Amino acid sequence: MTDALVLSRLNKTFGGKAAVADLDLTVRSGELYALLGPNGAGKTTTLRMVAGLLAPTSGSISVFGIDALRDPAAAKAITAWAPDEPMLYDRLNPMEYLEFVAGLWGVDGKTARAKAEELLKWLGLWEERAQRCEGFSRGMKQKTALAGALIHDPKLLMLDEPLTGLDAAMARQVKDVLQERVRQGGTVILTTHILEVAERMADRIGIIQGGRLLAEGNLEELRALGGRSAASLEDLFLQLTEPATV
């Protein structure tokens, strides 16, 4: 089966400073991959390059076999990107927002309307469908943005810190949505600071620092990497990233 995402020797420099350095990373189709790293490790920069928002300095990006640098439109058509700050319009309501996003991804109007209704009901936003986003709580905004990311049924869903600022109930709902997505065969990549989330949800975890991949694997593989001193993912994470976090 084709891998969902393959990054080869990916580099991005800002004013001579490397944000991502020779990053090689592979995400398999149908898995939930958690990208961990301290602040400034290059997680968001990596995802922004995959989403087509930043041009890499060098390297290649392949999304389900499509060269994202050569044919960005084709790669974008099967990808969704949800940053930590929801990309919403204050004066639109969720239905209008989903109509716009569906239009951008070329979803047929009739299909999009049905899908929007389904998503809003699934995410518990149906009753709020006529309310403008400006009055929404952080969690509701996050869920609206998530609905927008799912409206075109992407094969690859990328989320940057999707649980930041959510209360326990909302966070649980978002986690359920992501796991359901993977159960249905979708691929999810998320970045998070909450190591417990990665530990519980992710099929595989990648730890990056200084734009380089330090370790990768499932929980057992990572524990083995850390040796006896790494009892939990948190221990291993701190062990690997210690110089930067002290």
Added chain:
Amino acid sequence: MFRAGSIPWLALHELRMVLREMQRDKARVFQLVMLVVFMGALLACGVGLGLVVRETGLPPIDPRVIAVTDLVVLVMFSIMVSSTLARAAQVLYLRDDLDLLFSSPIPARKILAVRFAGIAFSVTIFWLFIAFGLVIPIAVLAMPQLLAILPVLLSLGLLSSAAGLLLTTVLFRLLGPRRTRVLAQVLSALIGASVFLVSQLPRLLNNVDTDYGRWGWIRDYATGEKHLDLPPQADLLLRAALGEPIPLLIVVGVCLGAFLLVTQGLGRRFARDAAIAVGSDASKRKAGKTGAFAAGAFAATLRKELRLLFRDIALFSQVLLRVFYMLPLAFVFVRNASSGHSLLLPGGAAALALMAGQLSSSFTWITVSAEDSPDLLVASPTAMSVITRAKLWAGLLPTLALVILPIVAVGIWSPWTGAVAAVGAFCSAWASGMLNIWYQRPGRRADFRRRGNVHWLLVIPILLVGGLIAGATFLAAAQMLWAIVPAVLAAVATLALRRTDKQILERLRTPD
């Protein structure tokens, strides 16, 4: 330097925030240069006036001087109230750091007094600037007591700030949070426009065809043929501005007293209103039947932009002000066109073309450059050209809707002129829209009130191209072949200013 929580300490905080806001403005170097040039010109005029006043002294205070002074103050005060009303509504709804300040143990009345004093200062600063350039040289060269103009201006600023606060609070009580926001913005625009409209009344009420009709009524008063009956104390402001101690004390005392009375009396209520205003937009809207979704990126983007445009009453009313300013001209045009004036119809067609360009420039500036989620657009597979085209049409449609009626009216009098006006208006609107696309500078919609109607770099090219198209429209409507010259020049200027998609992207990556 100051005790934390004291009024000077709060004032310093306000000042710092204002300065930081100014530093964010990338156009500050250009603006600074213009300000220096303007101040130089003012000082030169001031020195000239100072030398004249030193030789001749000030003219005696007679009813005509008093009337002119009071009229100038009335115009100035109306503009100040218009600004303070808009800013009071902004304080109420945009809040900035108001939540932080209100959550501190500093009394709300103190916080609001400082904030509204800041508003008073900001609406006065333009007039202070002019007065400073003109008055300082006269004061130095001839009459030091003229410096009293500065405290009089500041006092008027305080009074207008109090009026803005009072009006906002009354509207809030009467209409509730949501309607207040809209009405305050619309009222503010109307107060500003009404000054202009009232100033044009004589032109509308008198026969414009004769020189006497236009200026005669003023001349009668100016030459003393008609006597002015002014109410008692009408000279108070003039005497205060000339530095007479008692009138000066009365003006400063009344304005300051009104300011303190309103801010201290309404401070707590305003703070409560501000708390209610938070989330007022979240008040429930009925969920009606949702219609069919737009098909395709172009239709979806067009629909989204039109929705956002019509829902931003403040920005929309700012743009519509331009139509208000054209109203007196339209009245004159309609009255004289019906009487068969030979050049008025082509003139009207040219004015319509110019207005269409201005309106389109403002609308497309909003639809193209006010984008809250640029990342969403870039992350989508839709080509940027499709999105931009939809944004252009979202700016063109309301423009065409606004000019279509006058064009039809012109067409009834003269089908040829109507057709030329339609072509001219469309070309002008299209060219302004394209210029806004080529030189777009995206930013958050919420920042747009601060950023003005259009990018400062674009003002001159838009006026140039719009002027050329208006000129071509005029000549074509008058059935003159010379119309080709400005039309070709407009086309050349537009093509010279054209940017490719690649250049636009480059520019977006390195904004000025």
